[in-house]
Amino acid sequence: MKMLNLTAGALIAATGFSSAAFAQTTLTMWYHGAGNKVESALINQIIDDFNASQSDWKVELESFPQNSYNDSVTAAALAGNLPDILDMDGPIMPNWAWSGYLQPLPIDAAQFKDFLPGTKGIYDGKLYSIGLWDAAVALYARKSTMEELGLRTPTLDKPWSKDEFMAAMKAAKESGKFDAAIDLGMSDKGEWYPYAFLPFLQSFGGDLIDRTDYQSADGVLNGDAALAWGDWWQSMFKNGYAPGTSEDPADHENGFIDGKYAFSWNGNWNAVKTMAKVEDVEFLPAPDFGNGSTIGGGSWQFGISAASKHADGAADFIKFATQDKYLAAFSDAIGLIPATKSAAQMTENYKEGGPLAVFFGLSQAQAKKRPVTPGYVVESKVFQKAAADIADGADVADTLDAAVDQIDADIKRNDGYKTH
Amino acid sequence: MRSSLTSSNRAGWAFALPGITLIFAFIILPFFLAFGFSLTNQRLISPNATRYVGLENYRDLLGLAVVTLDAKRDAGGAIERDAEGRPEFPRVRSVTRNPDYPQYRGMREWFRWTGGDKAHVVIASDVVFMKALFNTCLFVLIVAPLQAGFALGLALLINQRLRGITIFRAIYFMPVVVSIVVVSLLWRFIYDGHDGLLNNMLAALSWGHFRPVDWLGNPDTALGSIIAMSIWQAVGFHMVIWLAGLQTISPTLYEAAAIEGASKWQTFRYVTWPGLRHAAVLVLIVITMQAFALFTQIDVMTKGGPLDSTQSLVFQAVQRGYGLQDIAGGSTISVILFVIVLTISLLQRWLTRER
Numbered sequence: 001m002k003m004l005n006l007t008a009g010a011l012i013a014a015t016g017f018s019s020a021a022f023a024q025t026t027l028t029m030w031y032h033g034a035g036n037k038v039e040s041a042l043i044n045q046i047i048d049d050f051n052a053s054q055s056d057w058k059v060e061l062e063s064f065p066q067n068s069y070n071d072s073v074t075a076a077a078l079a080g081n082l083p084d085i086l087d088m089d090g091p092i093m094p095n096w097a098w099s100g101y102l103q104p105l106p107i108d109a110a111q112f113k114d115f116l117p118g119t120k121g122i123y124d125g126k127l128y129s130i131g132l133w134d135a136a137v138a139l140y141a142r143k144s145t146m147e148e149l150g151l152r153t154p155t156l157d158k159p160w161s162k163d164e165f166m167a168a169m170k171a172a173k174e175s176g177k178f179d180a181a182i183d184l185g186m187s188d189k190g191e192w193y194p195y196a197f198l199p200f201l202q203s204f205g206g207d208l209i210d211r212t213d214y215q216s217a218d219g220v221l222n223g224d225a226a227l228a229w230g231d232w233w234q235s236m237f238k239n240g241y242a243p244g245t246s247e248d249p250a251d252h253e254n255g256f257i258d259g260k261y262a263f264s265w266n267g268n269w270n271a272v273k274t275m276a277k278v279e280d281v282e283f284l285p286a287p288d289f290g291n292g293s294t295i296g297g298g299s300w301q302f303g304i305s306a307a308s309k310h311a312d313g314a315a316d317f318i319k320f321a322t323q324d325k326y327l328a329a330f331s332d333a334i335g336l337i338p339a340t341k342s343a344a345q346m347t348e349n350y351k352e353g354g355p356l357a358v359f360f361g362l363s364q365a366q367a368k369k370r371p372v373t374p375g376y377v378v379e380s381k382v383f384q385k386a387a388a389d390i391a392d393g394a395d396v397a398d399t400l401d402a403a404v405d406q407i408d409a410d411i412k413r414n415d416g417y418k419t420h
Numbered sequence: 421m422r423s424s425l426t427s428s429n430r431a432g433w434a435f436a437l438p439g440i441t442l443i444f445a446f447i448i449l450p451f452f453l454a455f456g457f458s459l460t461n462q463r464l465i466s467p468n469a470t471r472y473v474g475l476e477n478y479r480d481l482l483g484l485a486v487v488t489l490d491a492k493r494d495a496g497g498a499i500e501r502d503a504e505g506r507p508e509f510p511r512v513r514s515v516t517r518n519p520d521y522p523q524y525r526g527m528r529e530w531f532r533w534t535g536g537d538k539a540h541v542v543i544a545s546d547v548v549f550m551k552a553l554f555n556t557c558l559f560v561l562i563v564a565p566l567q568a569g570f571a572l573g574l575a576l577l578i579n580q581r582l583r584g585i586t587i588f589r590a591i592y593f594m595p596v597v598v599s600i601v602v603v604s605l606l607w608r609f610i611y612d613g614h615d616g617l618l619n620n621m622l623a624a625l626s627w628g629h630f631r632p633v634d635w636l637g638n639p640d641t642a643l644g645s646i647i648a649m650s651i652w653q654a655v656g657f658h659m660v661i662w663l664a665g666l667q668t669i670s671p672t673l674y675e676a677a678a679i680e681g682a683s684k685w686q687t688f689r690y691v692t693w694p695g696l697r698h699a700a701v702l703v704l705i706v707i708t709m710q711a712f713a714l715f716t717q718i719d720v721m722t723k724g725g726p727l728d729s730t731q732s733l734v735f736q737a738v739q740r741g742y743g744l745q746d747i748a749g750g751s752t753i754s755v756i757l758f759v760i761v762l763t764i765s766l767l768q769r770w771l772t773r774e775r
Contacts (some may be wrong), residue, residue, distance in 0.1 A: 071742070074465055098466045179614070189723050245725055246613055246637025381743045392639070392726035398528065401513055402547075405526040410744070412463055415468055 005183040006242030024051075024058040027313050028083035030073070032300060034063035038333045045329070057313040059085070077101045082305035084314045089191065090131065090298025091370040091380065098374035098419060102128050103306045106315045112322070120365045121340040124419050129301035131317060132327050133336035136363045137196055137295045138271075139287075140256050140264040143280035147260075149175060154284050156293075156361055162232070166285040169241040172262035181241040182263040185252040186391060189245070193384040194370055195296040196265060197233075202368060204229035204290040208383055209407065214373040215416055217407040221259040221386075225291070230396035232289070237391045245388050268359045272335040275355055283358050285366065297367025299336070320394045337363050376416040378410045449760070457751035464745035477752040483545030485524060487515050491537040499537050509539045516543060549753065552724075552731035555643055559650075559732065560711040567651045567658060568703050572696075574655065575662035589663075593656040600653065604720035607649045611635035611721075636722055639729035646717050646730055654710065658703050665699025666692070701772045705765060712761050733757045 031048070040063060047059045062083065064072050070092065076082050077355030082101060096102050104126035111129055112120060139154075146153060149171040152159040160168065172181035185192055198208055205225030208215045220226065236242045243251070256264035257277045266274075274281050286293045297382035302321065304314040327343035330336055331350060337359050338344045349356035370376060386403040390396055411417060459476050460470045492500040492505035500508045512529045515521055527543040534540075544550045573649050578589050595603060610617045613634025622630040635645040669692060677687045695737055715734040718724060724731040724739070741750025 077465065095465070098467065100467050101465075189725075204648070208770075244634075244637055246634050248612055248614070361770065378744050381739075388725055389727055392637075394727055397513060401517060402528050410746075413746075414463070414466060 005137055005387075009258060012411065013206065024055060025310055025313060026187060027057050027059045027085060027308075027317065029061050029085040029317075030069075030083045030088050030137065031058050031061060031063050032066045032069040032089075033369050034065045042326075042330055044335055046321050046326050050317055053314070053320065057310070057316060059317055071200060073101070080307065082307050084305060084308040084310055085317060086305055087300050087302050088121075088129060090118070090121055090129070090301055091191075091194075091372075091376050092158055093121040093129050093303065094372050095374040095377045096303075097123045098417060100306055102303050103205065103308070103311060105130065105304060105318065106311050107319060111319065114341060115322075115339045116297075116337070116363055116367070117397070118299070118363055118369065119301065121298075121301050121303065123372060129303035130322060130339075131299055131301035132330050132339055133299060134297055134339065134363050134367065135299040136268050136297075136337055136359045136367065137199075137265060138285065138359065138362060139284040140266050140270075140274060141262070141284055142278060143282055145172070145262050146282070153282070154287070156285050156358075156365055159285045159293040160287040162287060162289045165289075168263070169236070173239075174239055175262075177259075178262050179255075179260045180243050181261065182236075182265060183247070183252055183255045183261040184236070184242045184265045185241060185247075186245045186388070187247040187249040188252060189388060191380060191383055193387050194380045196267075197387050198383065199286060199294040199296055199368060200289065201226060201229045202294050203291050204232070205291040207371075208379050209371050209375075211371060211374070214371065214375065215411055217379070221407070222404045226400055227396055229289070230390050234390050234393065234396060238393070244391055255399055264372055268337060268356060269335055271356055271359070272349070283356070283362075285358075285362055294368045295362060295366045296370060297363060298369050321348045336350070374405070375411055375414065379407050380391050382406050382410075453481055454751040454754045457748050458595050458755050460748055462747045462751070464742065464747050466745075467579065473748075477748050478751070478756075479543060479545070480683055481546050481549050481756070483527065484530075484550075485527065487524065487541050487543060489513075489539045489541060490514070491539075507534075507537050509534075512541055548724075548728055548731055549736060551728045552733050552736045555729070555731055556712060556714060556733045558643070559647060559714055560708055563651055563711045564704065564707045567655055568700075569706050570651065571655050571703065572657035572662050574659040575666055576692075578659070579663055579666045586646050595653045596656040600716045601720055603649070604717050607645075608636065608721050611645050611649075613637050635728055639727045642722055642726060642729045646721060650711075650714070650717055654707075658707060661699055661703050661706075662696065665696045669695035675705050697772075701768075703773070705768055708764060708768065712757065 031043055033043065043063075047061055051058050051085060070089075073082070073086060073096070075087070077096075077099070088096060093102070105128060107127070107130075109127055112127070115130065116134045118134040119131035121131070151166065151171065152160075152164065152167050154164070169181040172178055185196065194208065201207065201221075206223060206229055207220045210220045237244045251260060252264075252266070254271065255261050256266070257274055268283075271283065286295050302318050304311050304318070308314055322339070324338075324340060324343040324346060327338040327340060327398065328346035331338040331343070331347045335349065335356070337356075338347055338350055341360075344350040344357075344360050345352065348354060350360050351357065371379060373379075382403050386399050389399050459472060459474060461473050461476075462470045485771055489509045489512070491509055494500055502508050516527050518522045518524075524543060527545050528547045530542045530544045530547050532539050532541040574592050577754050578585055578592065613619070613632060613636070616632075616635070618635065619630070619632040623632065633641060635641050673691050673695070674687065677691050682690070713734055714732040716739065718735045719726070719738075722730045724735055734757065737750045737753040739750075740753065742748045
């Protein structure tokens with residue numbers, strides 16, 4: 001018994017000593033990439049490097065699967081258990097900032113002046129989050145198909161017009177070689193819808209909400225431009241150019257590679273895999289439906305929780321993680337667009353002349369953020385349903401009217417989502 | 421007089437305590453919370469204070485009205501007709517978005533019937549909820565009798581002393597043991613509109629005459645497909661309850677019936693069926709309650725689409741509470757569902773009471 005006491009005492013003494021010697025403060029961090037080995041290895045590498053680079057802070061990581069990540073953060077926030085550092089999907093940031101989960105980054109904005117606009121999470125004039133990468137969507141096509149169908153290759157300066165795009169759809173369908181002309185990924189009924197399809201609506205001249213004050217969608221989501229978008233959107237499915245909402249999810253991953261579709265509206269995260277299997281794949285810019293060619297911007301970003309007592313340490317980590325070498329490492333491993341031009345030059349795919357360099361241009365030139373308002377989380381769901389219903393054949397005007405009513409009622413119920 | 425529940429029964433209470441605590445914490449308390457939330461504007465996350473709003477949530481869900489539209493007339497007063505000779509009516513939005521009718525603002529068409537040059541349109545404040553309510557009731561009405569019937573048939577089939585009968589029992593019971601999420605995913609492949617198993621099978625059986633149907637992508641077939649799959653999935657569970665009921669019937673009754681010269685049908689009608697009375701009540705109530713809770717199949721297979729043809733009440737409650745962050749709206753649906761299920765259960769109890 002005495003012996004045991006002695007050992008325990010020694011143990012306590014030893015632990016006491018060690019913590020006194022290092023005096024590191026622990027910072028907790030949450031990340032959405034559980035289950036993804038490559039991503040985990042990268043983020044762990046950054047954390048190890050940071051912990052070794054200084055002696056004040058020690059970052060401890062907890063990873064969550066992406067599907068339940070937002071729920072976990074919400075639950076933790078309600079219970080008052082948020083970590084110091086957390087990552088978040090760009091468009092949800094305003095909601096969390098408004099709800100008081102986040103604090104503005106205590107970092108000089110000049111630090112990030114070279115970053116792509118889509119990587120900066122700015123709400124209410126303050127920088128709340130910063131991303132190591134952005135994502136972009138492009139029209140996947142095969143060079144051989146383009147030649148066979150006699151189509152002009154669109155460029156950033158001169159994208160396809162609506163007529164050219166529809167002519168391409170028609171030609172692809174009539175060639176009889178494909179199940180459908182284009183795969184739009186309609187089975188992915190989630191954030192993919194506003195991310196991938198809202199830019200079409202914007203290109204028609206409509207939008208999800210009036211962005212001057214974010215108080216109403218009336219006249220924007222059900223105006224003439226939006227109705228024109230709805231008619232066009234419905235025609236894509238009615239004419240059999242694209243598989244509808246019951247598309248097999250696997251076909252969005254592999255359908256284009258397997259030659260089921262002539263085109264695919266797909267993200268750059270599938271580009272590396274597609275290049276490996278389709279030699280003459282090309283990544284074309286979005287068509288211009290009259291109001292410019294745009295794509296969605298804003299991917300996962302890092303921020304600091306409002307409850308954190310060590311914002312300075314968290315800021316140190318974020319500064320450390322946003323070094324060019326890490327931006328490049330992430331890009332090389334999972335094909336994302338590095339946030340800075342200098343980092344892009346260090347990567348395989350995005351350096352000048354690299355196979356994916358076009359995405360860097362797309363993101364820089366065309367990326368338009370989804371509405372930056374706390375109400376976006378609801379508006380996104382309303383848009384998903386409206387776009388799916390119209391694709392399924394619902395009356396365009398009635399569906400968009402209903403969507404407007406739902407968005408406006410939600411804004412009213414939340415007292416206009418005013419910041420406190 | 422002190423009942424045995426309160427006197428010298430500490431051990432009993434101690435054993436019951438964990439269960440009672442859990443039921444209270446996870447069923448009774450949330451129910452009262454839901455009722456409370458349904459009278460407020462409670463959000464999932466919001467810095468704004470929650471306000472009491474009275475019955476507004478119930479009005480937003482249950483609001484119904486009928487408007488009558490007159491057919492469009494041209495300058496000469498003749499009714500305008502479309503290509504098939506049917507009268508043309510002005511759009512419903514000419515009423516619901518008209519500042520002259522503020523009471524209809526935000527309502528949408530649910531369904532309509534036409535008589536002569538007038539169209540009567542039922543408009544609802546929340547069409548999605550109305551469709552969910554209708555679909556859920558339809559689901560229960562079809563699933564309850566069919567599932568109970570099939571389960572009884574299977575139970576009669578496997579209630580025999582044959583070699584290897586346990587294999588059949590195991591096979592019929594298997595879908596119950598597999599997670600409903602997995603089953604739903606598998607059936608999504610089976611129902612695939614392009615090269616799903618069901619389409620391929622029907623094509624093979626009809627020597628290629630059958631044209632593939634997009635089972636889950638077509639508003640006319642989606643709910644039916646989910647109903648068929650749901651009946652198949654849980655039929656084994658109720659089969660076991662029936663089987664338990666069958667095995668409590670004394671063999672002497674069957675012997676007596678045989679001696680009396682009863683036919684197979686008479687034996688079933690006058691021996692088996694009366695003996696299954698308690699099992700029947702149990703099966704009916706359990707199926708009804710499970711059917712009203714329809715959620716997972718919808719969430720995995722269709723997400724309420726296409727065109728709201730597979731919306732269900734529980735799916736809508738979750739969708740609103742978490743998707744649209746409207747806890748108050750989700751709670752309101754839960755309370756309405758509770759009232760419906762309670763009413764039906766009480767009705768079933770009364771109808772099947774011992775007379």
